[in-house]
Amino acid sequence: MNTYPINLNLTGKKVLVIGGGQVASRKTRRLVRTGAKITIVSPELTPELEAMINDYSITYYSRNFKDEDLRGVFLVFALTDNRRVNNRISQLADENNILINVADSLEESMFTLPSIIKRGDLLLTISTGGSLPALSKEIRRNLEEEFGLEYSIFLTMLKRIRPIILKEIDDKEERRRIFRSLADLRLIEQFTQNKEAALDEVKSILGDNIAKKLFLDWD
Ligand SMILES: C[C@@]1(CC(=O)O)c2cc3[nH]c(cc4nc(cc5[nH]c(cc(n2)[C@H]1CCC(=O)O)[C@@](C)(CC(=O)O)[C@@H]5CCC(=O)O)C(CC(=O)O)=C4CCC(=O)O)c(CCC(=O)O)c3CC(=O)O
Ligand SMILES: NC(=O)C1=CN([C@@H]2O[C@H](COP(=O)(O)OP(=O)(O)OC[C@H]3O[C@@H](n4cnc5c(N)ncnc54)[C@H](O)[C@@H]3O)[C@@H](O)[C@H]2O)C=CC1
Structure with a gap:
C-alpha cells in the first residue's frame, strides 16, 4: 500500500x-x-x-x-x-x-x-505497511541506541541558531554551506563525549561574527 x-x-x-x-x-x-x-x-x-x-x-x-x-x-x-x-x-x-x-x-x-523514536524535535518513524508490526518495533529498538539525547540537545540549540543565520547571512550559498556542515552526525555525537570540543567546532562552522552574537551569553 x-x-x-x-x-x-x-x-x-x-x-x-x-x-x-x-x-x-x-x-x-x-x-x-x-x-x-x-x-x-x-x-x-x-x-x-x-x-x-x-x-x-x-x-x-x-x-x-x-x-x-x-x-x-x-x-x-x-x-x-x-x-x-x-x-x-x-x-x-x-x-x-x-x-x-x-x-x-x-x-x-x-x-x-508507525513505531517512533523521539529526541526533542527529532522524530524518526518506522513502518512496514502492516506486513510485520513486530519488525517496526525491533528496528525502533535498534535505532534507539544509535540516536541518543544528544540529538535533542543539538536541535534545541539549532532552533535558536538557525533563524539568526537566516537573518545575518544574505549569501544563500554560504548559508547552505553552514547548514550542511552543521548536519554532521559525528559532530552531533561529540556533544555526549566532549561538549566543549563540539561547541568549538560549531563556532568555527558559524564563523567569528555569528558566533560572537550567539555565544556571548553562552555558558
Ligand atoms: C496495521 C497496524 C495498524 C495500527 O495499529 O496502526 C497494526 C496492526 C496490527 N498489529 C498487530 C499486532 C502487534 N502490533 C504490535 C506493535 C505495534 N503495532 C503498531 C502498528 C500497527 N499495527 C500498524 C502497522 C505498523 C507497521 O506497518 O509496521 C506499532 C508500530 C505502533 C503502535 O500501535 O503504537 C506498535 C509497535 C510500537 C513500538 O513498540 O515501537 C505488536 C508487538 C508488541 O505488542 O510487542 C503486535 C504483536 C505481534 C504481532 O502480531 O506481530 C495485529 C495483530 C493482532 C492479532 O494478533 O490479532 C494487527 C492487526 C492486523 O495485522 O490486521
Ligand atoms: N493494531 C495493533 O497494534 C494491535 C491490534 N490488536 C487488535 O486490537 C484489538 C484490541 O486489542 P486489545 O486492546 O488487546 O483488546 P482488549 O480485549 O484488551 O480490549 C478491548 C477493549 O474494547 C472494549 N470494548 C468491547 N466492546 C466495546 C464496544 N462496543 N464499545 C466500546 N468499547 C468496547 C472492551 O471493554 C476492552 O476495553 C483486537 O481486535 C486485537 O486483535 C492487537 C494487538 C496489536
Whole structure:
C-alpha cells in the first residue's frame, strides 16, 4: 500500500478512542502529548488508561460505543475486540469523512501508526505497511541506541541558531554551506563525549561574527 506519511498537528482537535484495552493504552499514551481533546468510550479500562484519564483532562464514558459519539470528531481510533463494532465505526467514519485507525483491519484504516523514536524535535518513524508490526518495533529498538539525547540537545540549540543565520547571512550559498556542515552526525555525537570540543567546532562552522552574537551569553 502506498500511504502518504504526514505528521499531524492535533492541538485542540477532537479525538475519539473506542475501546479500553492494551492497544487503546498504547495509542492513548502517544496522544496525550499532542494537546488533542481526547474522549474515551469503553465499558472497561486498563489501569494505565484510568491513570491517564485522571492526569490529563480526558473525557470518559463508561459504556459501549454509540453512533452519536462520532459527532464533531476529527480523528477516531476503533480499538475494540469486537470485529462487528469496529467495522460499524469504520463505515460511519467513511460516510462522515472522519480520519480512522482500526486496530484489527488494515483495509478499514485510513492511516496506520508507525513505531517512533523521539529526541526533542527529532522524530524518526518506522513502518512496514502492516506486513510485520513486530519488525517496526525491533528496528525502533535498534535505532534507539544509535540516536541518543544528544540529538535533542543539538536541535534545541539549532532552533535558536538557525533563524539568526537566516537573518545575518544574505549569501544563500554560504548559508547552505553552514547548514550542511552543521548536519554532521559525528559532530552531533561529540556533544555526549566532549561538549566543549563540539561547541568549538560549531563556532568555527558559524564563523567569528555569528558566533560572537550567539555565544556571548553562552555558558
Ligand atoms: C496495521 C497496524 C495498524 C495500527 O495499529 O496502526 C497494526 C496492526 C496490527 N498489529 C498487530 C499486532 C502487534 N502490533 C504490535 C506493535 C505495534 N503495532 C503498531 C502498528 C500497527 N499495527 C500498524 C502497522 C505498523 C507497521 O506497518 O509496521 C506499532 C508500530 C505502533 C503502535 O500501535 O503504537 C506498535 C509497535 C510500537 C513500538 O513498540 O515501537 C505488536 C508487538 C508488541 O505488542 O510487542 C503486535 C504483536 C505481534 C504481532 O502480531 O506481530 C495485529 C495483530 C493482532 C492479532 O494478533 O490479532 C494487527 C492487526 C492486523 O495485522 O490486521
Ligand atoms: N493494531 C495493533 O497494534 C494491535 C491490534 N490488536 C487488535 O486490537 C484489538 C484490541 O486489542 P486489545 O486492546 O488487546 O483488546 P482488549 O480485549 O484488551 O480490549 C478491548 C477493549 O474494547 C472494549 N470494548 C468491547 N466492546 C466495546 C464496544 N462496543 N464499545 C466500546 N468499547 C468496547 C472492551 O471493554 C476492552 O476495553 C483486537 O481486535 C486485537 O486483535 C492487537 C494487538 C496489536
